[in-house]
Amino acid sequence: MTINIIWRIGVADTTFAQIDMYKAVEKAFEDAQQKDPSMKIEIVRYTVPGIKDLPVACKSLLTNNKCDIAIALGMPGSMAIDKQCSHEASLGIQQAMLMTNKHILEVFVHADEENDTKALIAIAHDRAYKHAQNAIALLKGRTILTPFAGKGLRQGKQHVGSLEKNSEKENEY
Amino acid sequence: MTINIIWRIGVADTTFAQIDMYKAVEKAFEDAQQKDPSMKIEIVRYTVPGIKDLPVACKSLLTNNKCDIAIALGMPGSMAIDKQCSHEASLGIQQAMLMTNKHILEVFVHADEENDTKALIAIAHDRAYKHAQNAIALLKGRTILTPFAGKGLRQGKQHVGSLEKNSEKENEY
Amino acid sequence: MTINIIWRIGVADTTFAQIDMYKAVEKAFEDAQQKDPSMKIEIVRYTVPGIKDLPVACKSLLTNNKCDIAIALGMPGSMAIDKQCSHEASLGIQQAMLMTNKHILEVFVHADEENDTKALIAIAHDRAYKHAQNAIALLKGRTILTPFAGKGLRQGKQHVGSLEKNSEKENEY
Amino acid sequence: MTINIIWRIGVADTTFAQIDMYKAVEKAFEDAQQKDPSMKIEIVRYTVPGIKDLPVACKSLLTNNKCDIAIALGMPGSMAIDKQCSHEASLGIQQAMLMTNKHILEVFVHADEENDTKALIAIAHDRAYKHAQNAIALLKGRTILTPFAGKGLRQGKQHVGSLEKNSEKENEY
Amino acid sequence: MTINIIWRIGVADTTFAQIDMYKAVEKAFEDAQQKDPSMKIEIVRYTVPGIKDLPVACKSLLTNNKCDIAIALGMPGSMAIDKQCSHEASLGIQQAMLMTNKHILEVFVHADEENDTKALIAIAHDRAYKHAQNAIALLKGRTILTPFAGKGLRQGKQHVGSLEKNSEKENEY
Numbered sequence: 094m095t096i097n098i099i100w101r102i103g104v105a106d107t108t109f110a111q112i113d114m115y116k117a118v119e120k121a122f123e124d125a126q127q128k129d130p131s132m133k134i135e136i137v138r139y140t141v142p143g144i145k146d147l148p149v150a151c152k153s154l155l156t157n158n159k160c161d162i163a164i165a166l167g168m169p170g171s172m173a174i175d176k177q178c179s180h181e182a183s184l185g186i187q188q189a190m191l192m193t194n195k196h197i198l199e200v201f202v203h204a205d206e207e208n209d210t211k212a213l214i215a216i217a218h219d220r221a222y223k224h225a226q227n228a229i230a231l232l233k234g235r236t237i238l239t240p241f242a243g244k245g246l247r248q249g250k251q252h253v254g255s256l257e258k259n260s261e262k263e264n265e266y
Numbered sequence: 267m268t269i270n271i272i273w274r275i276g277v278a279d280t281t282f283a284q285i286d287m288y289k290a291v292e293k294a295f296e297d298a299q300q301k302d303p304s305m306k307i308e309i310v311r312y313t314v315p316g317i318k319d320l321p322v323a324c325k326s327l328l329t330n331n332k333c334d335i336a337i338a339l340g341m342p343g344s345m346a347i348d349k350q351c352s353h354e355a356s357l358g359i360q361q362a363m364l365m366t367n368k369h370i371l372e373v374f375v376h377a378d379e380e381n382d383t384k385a386l387i388a389i390a391h392d393r394a395y396k397h398a399q400n401a402i403a404l405l406k407g408r409t410i411l412t413p414f415a416g417k418g419l420r421q422g423k424q425h426v427g428s429l430e431k432n433s434e435k436e437n438e439y
Numbered sequence: 440m441t442i443n444i445i446w447r448i449g450v451a452d453t454t455f456a457q458i459d460m461y462k463a464v465e466k467a468f469e470d471a472q473q474k475d476p477s478m479k480i481e482i483v484r485y486t487v488p489g490i491k492d493l494p495v496a497c498k499s500l501l502t503n504n505k506c507d508i509a510i511a512l513g514m515p516g517s518m519a520i521d522k523q524c525s526h527e528a529s530l531g532i533q534q535a536m537l538m539t540n541k542h543i544l545e546v547f548v549h550a551d552e553e554n555d556t557k558a559l560i561a562i563a564h565d566r567a568y569k570h571a572q573n574a575i576a577l578l579k580g581r582t583i584l585t586p587f588a589g590k591g592l593r594q595g596k597q598h599v600g601s602l603e604k605n606s607e608k609e610n611e612y
Numbered sequence: 613m614t615i616n617i618i619w620r621i622g623v624a625d626t627t628f629a630q631i632d633m634y635k636a637v638e639k640a641f642e643d644a645q646q647k648d649p650s651m652k653i654e655i656v657r658y659t660v661p662g663i664k665d666l667p668v669a670c671k672s673l674l675t676n677n678k679c680d681i682a683i684a685l686g687m688p689g690s691m692a693i694d695k696q697c698s699h700e701a702s703l704g705i706q707q708a709m710l711m712t713n714k715h716i717l718e719v720f721v722h723a724d725e726e727n728d729t730k731a732l733i734a735i736a737h738d739r740a741y742k743h744a745q746n747a748i749a750l751l752k753g754r755t756i757l758t759p760f761a762g763k764g765l766r767q768g769k770q771h772v773g774s775l776e777k778n779s780e781k782e783n784e785y
Numbered sequence: 786m787t788i789n790i791i792w793r794i795g796v797a798d799t800t801f802a803q804i805d806m807y808k809a810v811e812k813a814f815e816d817a818q819q820k821d822p823s824m825k826i827e828i829v830r831y832t833v834p835g836i837k838d839l840p841v842a843c844k845s846l847l848t849n850n851k852c853d854i855a856i857a858l859g860m861p862g863s864m865a866i867d868k869q870c871s872h873e874a875s876l877g878i879q880q881a882m883l884m885t886n887k888h889i890l891e892v893f894v895h896a897d898e899e900n901d902t903k904a905l906i907a908i909a910h911d912r913a914y915k916h917a918q919n920a921i922a923l924l925k926g927r928t929i930l931t932p933f934a935g936k937g938l939r940q941g942k943q944h945v946g947s948l949e950k951n952s953e954k955e956n957e958y
Contacts, residue, residue: 106934111948113935140930142919142938149882150927156886168935174895177872180350182903183318185879187358191324191365192883194329194876199318203347210948227315237322238313242279242288243341246315256284256383353523356491360531363495364538372491376520400488408496411486415452416459416514419488429457429556433526526696529664533704536668537711540675545664549693573661581669586657588625589632589687592661602630602729699869702837706877709841710884715846718837722866746834755844757832761798762805762860765834775803775902 100232101135103154103163109143110168112214114200114221118164119233121225134229144201145178148185155193162228163197166221171205179203196231198224202249220249273405276327282316283341285387287373287394291337294398307402317342317374318351321358328366335401336370339394339432344378352376369404371397375422392412393422445479446578449500449509455489456514458560460546460567464510467571480575490515490547491524494531501539509543512531512567517551525549542577544570548595566595618652619751622682628691629687630731633719633740641704643673653748663688663720664697668702674712681747682716683741690724698722715750717743719745721768739768791825792924795846795855801835802860804906806892806913813917826921836861836893837870840877847885854920855889858913863897871895888923888938891918894941912941 102122106115115138122134124229137158139150144167152162165186169179179201186197202217227248228235275295279288288311295307310331312323317340324336338359342352352374359370375390400421403410418426448468461484463595468480483504487497490513497509515525525547532543548563559610573594576583591599621641625634634657641653656677658669663686670682684705688698698720705716719740726732746767749756764772794814798807807830814826829850831842836859843855859880863872871893879887892913899905919940922929937945 108933108938111937140925241281245284246281408485416455418457419454587627591630592627754831760800764803765800
């Protein structure tokens with residue numbers, strides 16, 4: 094083990110959110126490094142007020158801070174105006190990706206996805222954890238996720254599987 | 267047959283989808299090469315988590331991987347948020363095309379297009395297969411599809427034909 | 440008549456459409472050249488699968504093929520997803536215009552504009568014919584259409600006239 | 613009075629509109645020049661078919677014709693498709709402003725804003741007149757409108773005033 | 786205290802708004818400077834007619850006036866067209882941020898957020914004041930707001946706190 098791969102991953106989150114998703118991201122990175130000690134991850138964190146401040150924060154992480162990929166953690170509210178803000182933030186994230194040629198994994202948890210608070214928190218942590226894993230997979234290469242293409246993977250919820258081979262067991266991920 | 271045309275075609279798909287559309291694309295390319303052995307197609311594949319990761323993946327295929335055209339395979343869910351994501355992904359794909367001056371064929375199959383699972387799978391395969399054919403046609407030239415202009419061609423479903431000449435038989439494609 | 444003005448006009452259409460609007464465009468150009476034999480129009484045609492493929496086709500016509508203006512002929516379906524596609528295509532066309540500083544006349548005929556097939560075909564031909572005339576007018580100069588400003592001109596339907604001077608006869612166009 | 617300030621103002625309008633708003637703009641400029649004879653305004657006019665042709669026309673006025681500011685006069689219809697077109701045109705105008713770093717005053721009068729034709733015409737003229745004044749104010753400097761910030765000014769309708777000091781008389785503008 | 790940090794902050798507002806939010810921004814800056822006399826803030830103000838004029842005004846403040854950050858103060862009306870305008874302005878602000886790599890804090894108060902006028906004014910002042918504080922925090926660094934990440938902070942209303950630790954007292958901000 095002489096070559097260490099070092100990845101710099103930007104993580105942006107908000108003060109508007111009511112759930113701390115950052116710690117799930119951090120946990121995913123720690124777990125991944127434990128499995129593969131040759132891999133080193135540097136996190137660059139950026140906290141902004143709300144989801145509409147995330148696109149430029151991510152772009153800044155990807156350009157000014159030379160991150161290889163970014164994760165945007167946000168939690169839109171349940172009112173109509175919140176949904177509009179979420180849409181605007183998502184479009185900004187699309188543009189930021191296309192301007193930088195790098196991925197930004199959008200981890201948005203919608204306040205009305207689930208009525209039960211505990212269940213909502215579980216969704217948030219699961220989604221953040223799994224997308225942190227996705228970030229690593231995308232950094233490793235274009236086809237790392239290919240064995241799971243069309244397999245109905247979900248972040249925040251249980252994988253739903255392929256419609257074509259329901260009998261087949263889900264690949265463990 | 268001394269000149270081989272080599273096309274590099276990017277194909278991006280997702281782990282969110284529940285149907286593997288890639289194999290239909292691959293089949294279409296194989297069939298096309300069998301019909302015209304002078305044509306050589308190189309596929310560059312890229313698997314991402316969800317449809318909103320497709321635009322930057324396609325742009326990367328078209329720029330970093332020097333693909334001539336790209337195909338984006340996605341399967342948006344049936345909830346309101348899924349439809350919003352699909353709209354955002356489509357707008358990102360529009361931008362990616364305009365930034366690269368190359369086509370990206372958007373092959374999206376909507377989970378609520380069809381209730382019957384088998385029928386939905388058939389739509390997905392047909393749409394992916396036919397758009398793979400369209401990709402080749404567009405690479406061949408601006409007017410390859412011109413004989414079919416205004417002819418009501420459909421991908422995923424049967425061609426509906428021209429409104430002007432319903433009596434006329436559909437061109438075989 | 441020693442100086443011939445030569446305009447290169449890009450015309451993009453789709454295989455999805457069920458009406459051939461290209462022939463109306465061609466007719467408008469022929470009629471215009473008959474009226475003004477000093478004017479020469481070169482058409483560069485580009486046929487794509489659907490309306491979302493039109494923006495990049497038009498941009499390519501305006502840049503790679505050095506067209507002076509482009510006409511985008513499309514026919515969105517009547518379902519909700521079709522309307523979304525139409526909106527995305529229109530936004531792409533807006534961007535393509537702003538990136539090239541050239542006009543793209545969007546000639547979209549919506550499948551649910553009219554129940555009667557014959558009437559729908561008539562709308563499509565009229566809209567395509569009149570927008571082909573508009574293309575020529577815009578190429579001739581910024582103020583060629585100025586005598587008709589605020590006059591309620593319509594493409595696909597009859598002109599509705601000015602609200603300010605309903606008594607006044609419509610200018611013939 | 614030895615220094616004449618010369619401003620070049622682009623005015624784009626449409627043949628689709630049923631009200632001539634240009635004359636109200638022209639009147640506003642004449643009135644302004646009468647009040648301040650040291651000021652000279654050059655109008656560059658551009659007439660296009662519909663509102664979706666306005667963004668590129670305005671961008672062309674601001675770049676090719678070197679206008680300092682532009683005014684976009686449009687009159688969207690009352691159908692759902694008209695509202696969509698209006699939204700697309702507005703987004704195009706946003707982009708055109710950001711690409712040129714110059715203002716484009718969007719003067720859109722919606723056909724369903726008012727049932728009475730005379731009242732609708734009055735709205736159109738008032739909105740165009742007042743936004744022509746706004747154009748001059750913006751050219752004069754960043755803080756010319758500052759005394760009216762938060763004062764509830766309206767174009768097309770009467771000013772509604774500040775919510776904070778309803779007792780206070782509206783500044784005359 | 787020998788080193789003075791000087792920040793230039795752009796503040797754009799509108800004549801359409803019915804509440805003066807600028808004074809709350811000014812107050813926040815004064816309070817911040819009183820707490821930390823080593824910090825110096827220069828405000829560059831820009832007043833425009835309506836919210837759709839804010840994106841280019843902010844971009845101009847960030848580029849031509851070399852501001853480090855901008856605050857956009859707007860007050861969309863309560864009609865459907867107002868909501869559309871607000872959406873368009875927000876998308877323009879997203880673009881302006883991505884083009885400049887700088888933050889624009891969007892302080893929009895919606896006329897229908899609250900029926901009671903006094904309460905609406907209080908929302909406006911609170912939102913403007915707190916976002917002015919956010920602007921300073923973002924200028925100070927990427928992680929100044931990190932202690933509040935996921936803590937349910939709100940501007941215009943009381944903080945709602947974290948869902949994870951409702952027992953925990955809110956950090957004072």
